[in-house]
Amino acid sequence: MPDAAHHPVTTVQLNHTVVHARDRRLSAEFLTVILGLEIGAPFGPFLPVELGNGVTLDYYEQHDEPIQPQHYAFLVPDERFDDMIARLEAVGVTYYADPHHAEPGRINHLFSGRGAYFDDPDGHNMEIMTRPYVRP
Template sequence: MTVELNHTIVPARDPQASARFLAEILGLSVDPPVAHFTPVTLANQVSLDYDRSDDFEPHHYAFMVGEEEFDAALARIRQGGIIHYGDPACQEIGQIYHSKNIAGRRGTYFHDPDGHLMEILTPGGAGS
């Protein structure tokens, strides 16, 4: 069997609200609770299991999306008045980035309600 990531725990002050936030941006659904976790399952079946915590360091989560999904997610970010950035240092406000290493790759960063740095990016490359 090959090694695959199955799930990861995402600490959140309000797991349901944070899971809903991300699911709405990505155009996904929040799954039914599993024990005390609020999961959001991605297309590759990896789940982000939101768990209640009041003390944690923010993490970075990056999501590869198709071109159409990127445009739709970016539109939801903008419509929601969510500040997004063209760089991980969060200095290029309202921007998206265009990769210098992978032709056609675009991306942007934004914070979730718990301060986690979320990133959406396109694959770019051939056919871009």
């Protein structure tokens, strides 16, 4: 087995992740409306939403236990950000400048960009941002 410290693997990419939902269609439609995307054809028990970098969010219905909220962050084009905020307002969803939802109706300006947080129908904390986080 190769030693990762000496031979970093740079070709590993996230391909898909499962997003648990009470109603997969409702939750997938919510996200696609806000982000301006489309829902793909059902794939087994999954309802996919493909993102621009080839990663798929596979919505999966979960009814037997509570849904554990997750955080999903989306890097979005600056020229589409205002439209996304307008769509949140149009459907009556409050957005926040911070991940703890303490600053309603406001956006942030992290890393010289713009960003906002909002909950999806299942309580997942969604984030839209126009600039990626600068990591040390």
